[in-house]
Amino acid sequence: LKRIESVSRSPVFSHFSETVSGASSIRAYGVENRFVKTAEDRVDTNQVCYYTSLVSNRWLGIRLETIGNILIFFAALFAVLERDTLEPGIVGLSISYALQITGMLNFAVRMASDIETNIVSVERIKEYAEIPQEGAWEVQPRPDPKWPAHGTVEFKDFQVRYREGL
Template structure:
């Protein structure tokens, strides 16, 4: 619009003015015709400057973001066999997602013995998944501490800690690449062990039926596999790692009941000597646990065996089981 107005007035003044020479009129009109292109270039340059400034702002923001704890701390490295028993202990633990926010876990204090199977239940927002994040130190403690086999995990390097824990998440995480790479990303196991883990996860028949077998290409996010198959691949990956502490973060929430039963059966047999913390989506999956933690508003309100909790008709666990038709 600005360019058109300049051209209009340039031509208008050339016509109205009587004493102008033809050369001056031609020069002014030709320059006026170029103004639109110049204005377009100006807008483009302004846009490029703004884009580059945003990039600098992002780099500045990332540079000022608080980093995670060190990946490795050589003088605090635990033994290769740690944890031997898999005893998990929370001592007056409290955590918030970042400074200024309310605590999501408050004065959490409990001990899980080595090899014990513990279910974690609670209403939405009770703090179940926050316990998992705290164990992997994705969020750091505000108060208290967590001990695994009497070693304070806050003193360990993140790699030393996370490599000794195994999680089967609610949303299966797969990467684009071969099936074998997804099962054994660091290539620390032989093919016999990989096939054995697939057999225990009830996937061996499926993989044997694939033309490429273990070299079958998995698309980004595992889109060329069903949800149940993705979850079983995560289970197979956990079987390969076979650490002393296993966390199930609503691992069967996205699969059908038949696949749920397969996963639960495998976990009971293959992880019978491991400490298993199960965040329950379906209450029937934790009814055979040794003990159950009931969370409410970030606090432990009940911690006992399922039969004892069900005997108390005033307990939260009883009311949840009644809602689910299990009591």
């Protein structure tokens, strides 16, 4: 979802940049409404992707918190059930580690998400590298070497007037 959101963000920025650079032409031709509509459509598409990504991130966060809380509950339950055989230091250490697992799970998921988000940049660079190169800018049918280097235009017996009688 992050990848889709990142890809849908690019048209928003490019359209905004192009609109700002061509604002005078847009106003001159009176097509402001068309450009506003295009911008709204692109932002809407991006926001659909962003909202879905945000909601799924929150959903995953709740699930990870639940898993962490279940681990804490079982660590505490085990400590209570085995209170006669376990030493207090071991109980405290196990509950302390169980409390840290929730943060570690969230951190691991965030790092995996960041890696996936940043890999989009690498994919774009790879796509740009695979674009076929354009040919060299040369005019293939070159003129004959005897062709004149400089041209001139001559007017012989040429007259110009606005109307008859002038």
